[in-house]
Amino acid sequence: DSGVTQTPKHLITATGQRVTLRCSPRSGDLSVYWYQQSLDQGLQFLIQYYNGEERAKGNILERFSAQQFPDLHSELNLSSLELGDSALYFCASSALAGGEQYFGPGTRLTVT
Amino acid sequence: AQTVTQSQPEMSVQEAETVTLSCTYDTSESDYYLFWYKQPPSRQMILVIRQEAYKQQNATENRFSVNFQKAAKSFSLKISDSQLGDAAMYFCAYRADNYGQNFVFGPGTRLSVLP
Numbered sequence: 001d002s003g004v005t006q007t008p009k010h011l012i013t014a015t016g017q018r019v020t021l022r023c024s025p026r027s028g029d030l031s032v033y034w035y036q037q038s039l040d041q042g043l044q045f046l047i048q049y050y051n052g053e054e055r056a057k058g059n060i061l062e063r064f065s066a067q068q069f070p071d072l073h074s075e076l077n078l079s080s081l082e083l084g085d086s087a088l089y090f091c092a093s094s095a096l097a098g099g100e101q102y103f104g105p106g107t108r109l110t111v112t
Numbered sequence: 113a114q115t116v117t118q119s120q121p122e123m124s125v126q127e128a129e130t131v132t133l134s135c136t137y138d139t140s141e142s143d144y145y146l147f148w149y150k151q152p153p154s155r156q157m158i159l160v161i162r163q164e165a166y167k168q169q170n171a172t173e174n175r176f177s178v179n180f181q182k183a184a185k186s187f188s189l190k191i192s193d194s195q196l197g198d199a200a201m202y203f204c205a206y207r208a209d210n211y212g213q214n215f216v217f218g219p220g221t222r223l224s225v226l227p
Binding site: 033037042043045088090092100101102103105106 | 158
């Protein structure tokens with residue numbers, strides 16, 4: 001158990017809909033990262049937050065947005081969903097000073 | 113921009129044997145961290161081992177060890193006494209030691225362990 005929690009574990013929704021994925025980082029970690037992993041693909045970095053502020057942005061679509069709240073949990077919002085958005089979405093957290101990321105179990109999103 | 117390359121999409125090893133997975137990276141930074149992550153069929157990402165670039169000594173975690181060649185920008189993972197549970201995707205990752213730097217992951221190597 002990495003200490004990073006993600007909810008829900010599975011999500012099935014229809015095209016055009018909007019969903020919210022939630023992540024709670026490990027205790028004491030201020031940085032949260034979101035990744036997308038499609039079937040048999042590598043990890044695509046989406047976005048990073050540090051202590052409530054956006055720190056780095058990767059290949060995140062305009063239909064996607066995220067935020068980190070004062071209690072440090074983060075949410076990833078996906079809207080106008082398309083079939084191609086079906087993927088495993090990981091959240092990871094790390095401490096401030098250069099360290100490893102600890103990953104949550106992921107949320108498996110299926111868009112039908 | 114930093115890049116991470118894993119030139120072996122797939123590898124296999126006989127149970128109890130040793131296998132080495134390759135990773136090279138490109139960076140202009142002098143201080144950084146390197147990692148190997150394992151993703152078994154459950155798809156959970158599990159940290160295997162970590163190496164700080166300023167350390168000359170290669171990191172070791174039980175049956176897992178690395179060969180870190182800073183000048184060559186190479187960071188290979190050696191798995192000794194391979195077990196069936198080692199079968200997984202292995203991702204090499206890089207992170208610069210800069211405030212807020214995101215990680216860069218390689219494309220992964222799928223390791224099969226043969227009984």
